[in-house]
Amino acid sequence: MSNDFTNYVKILGRGKKGARSLTVTEAEHAMSLMLAGKVAPEQSGAFWMLIRIREETVEETVGFTKATRAYLSKKQPLGIKVDLDWPAYAGKRNELPWFLLAALALSNTGVKIVMHGHTFEGENRWYVEHAISQLGLAVCQSREDVKRALETTNFAYLPLAKVDPMLGGMMNLKYVLGLRSPVNTVVRMMNPFFADHSVHGVFHRGYDQLHLAACEQLGDASVLVFRGGNGEAEVNPERDVTLGKWQHGMASWSDWPKAEKEHKRLKDNLDLSRLTDHWRGDQLDQFGEQAVRQTIASVAGLLYGVASHEDCLVLADDIWAKRDRAYFDSVA
Template sequence: MSLAPFVQIVGRGPGRSRSLTMGEAASAMDLMLTPEAAPEAFGALLMLLRMKGETAEEIAGFAQAAQAALPSMPGADLDWPSYAAGRTRGAPWFLLSARIVADAGHRVLLHGWNGTDQKVRDALSQAGIRTARTPDEASAILDSDSIAYLPLENFHPALFSLLRLRDVLGLRSCINTVCRMLNPAAAASSVQGVFHPSYRLLQADAASLLGWQNLTVIKGGGGEFERHPAKDIAAFGLRNGALWEGTFNASVGVTRRLAEHGAAYDLNDPTDFDESVIVGTAAAALETLGWRNATKTAHRLWRARTPRKAA
């Protein structure tokens, strides 16, 4: 089977085209993940979807098929994708937030790819987070450290190739969103950051179609799951499988951008404002996991932290 029928569904023109159903999207993704698929066809499909605007059913179908192609691995408690391009991101303080969640007793799997920007991967060792070369190694690291980072190219090379089409097409596609909707370790809870606010509800609706339980999506620093402590942050997602909306209230009165750091930064030397970013982000993740005193717990764990050697 070719991708032509799916291209025709979306691209027939005004009055004749329509969105893909969830099942059709899953079938299309199955084809796109095979080496036999014509790159011209899935390039055409992805750009038609971009022009039309992706639906929750399309994102859910793509994500379902991409997830099904993954090897199985022991579970995690929290899935934490990191796929922002990094152009507007400062220091990746959210890595220390993820470390706090692991210190609270949860297994946290970070996964991602950030284009040519190396801020996240360069800072992993500063946060005490080891990088896994394979899903099996990620499982072993989770067993020993409760937190691991798994690069997309190491656990889903076929989807990574689709993501890299941005270099050819010159535009992002819905694959960026699909990557955020992956859940390699089948965690019951997930946190996601977006750069464009409209994607918050799209990803929440897609997660509902996929039968997820707990999810928090925010417009975060540089597109990552990272809270600005001086702003009220609108959040969308799921709680116990039901659609949910909430607000994380500002915790400080300082007005500044998250990306005011220069090229050099040290995760071991945060300012008071940076600490508010770290604690607030950790609290949002803990709340997603069901903690009632999430902010208090995040503050306690941050104060009790010990210096960590480079991983």
């Protein structure tokens, strides 16, 4: 195992007066050692938890992400251009994953989307992979599957362990450590198929600012980040939302007022038929209508360079109207 990595654990764990955060270069090297399998489980567990206690810095996030992207760039090219990278790692606690319908509606208009995520078994959450499987959509198992799905439907979902087993293993440290680690930030930032645009959902206050600051240092082209429903990239219509955008080398922030004045969540009814009924137009879902509309609007604003909330909603309504209402019938 790596003595270099031992030094990084020492840097992080020297106590209140002696410890410090890692530089970009140090974080990049540390992550590259982990991805190369040169770090013992005990070392990586201590490393991630020491950072978890105080939360990762922008510089550490940049370093971890740079190493991950460099590592993923050595894999076989996908062979098809991806328009939108959509990480989905949080899971929904008290509502269904309505953001899936937003992504599918966008893909119906020709936007090529790769969604990737991870499922922690035994948690009381609706992970998007469960919904995708039960709705009869394909869960890709390889890069070849992703390419075929994009060619046929413009939408592909790939579990993190299939993006890369090492990254999947890092996420699964939660089963041993009992806590999520900064790897959750890395997998949102990594953009594994180098899409033109990326949308990040975060949960904790301040992480939207961290993501945008990291995007600036990484030189990313087009990223949307906001505090979404349970941490997913889904606008909660019952709350005001602040959208952070990094585009054309500039950061911008916009505040959208909540679309629903009353609580319409149906947290005691998590039947997936609500998704399909709403998609087909058989029934207008109380919560889903605005969750889908506002989420499409936020992402469409990124994709098409639209700033105002009103103009984004016009775009969203047009995209939703063009959806293939028989989509779930054809994939089932």
